[in-house]
Amino acid sequence: MATEKKQQELVDLDAKYDACVDLTVRRFVYSSLGGAFGGLLLFRSPVTRWASIAFAAGVGVGSAYTECRYIMDGHPTNLASPTRISPISSAIQDEPALTEKDPN
Known part of the structure; x- marks a missing residue:
């Protein structure tokens, strides 16, 4: 039973690598x-042509790396939510509400 599970994991890993x-x-x-x-x-210029090829190849490899990371590890389930309140937003919340003055 354990060997079948281990073989299944290896087959899944091989499929992911492929x-x-x-x-x-x-x-x-x-x-x-x-x-x-x-x-x-x-x-x-030939130099700028080669640079555009290199840039495009880098974009392709980078996007493939990102996708492979998702294939191997799975999509992130929880994103970190900000828990700290910045000093600017807390200062704004502490100020008293501005009231309009009577024009008379």
Whole structure:
């Protein structure tokens, strides 16, 4: 029973790794091609064309990393809520309410 559970976890992990590798390669290639196309349209210098390709490839790898982190760890369930009140908002709350003066 325990070995079946361990094997199932390994199979799930293998599927997650396969999905992450596939996602990373696809996003890297597609974003690099998009950066090359944009570089050819917008820039004349070879240096700026290569820079646009590198930037687009970085965006693709970064988005793939974020998605793979969600695949491996799961989506965050609780976001931290702010519990501390800033001094400015507490000072505003402590001031007395402003009243309009009578124009007479």
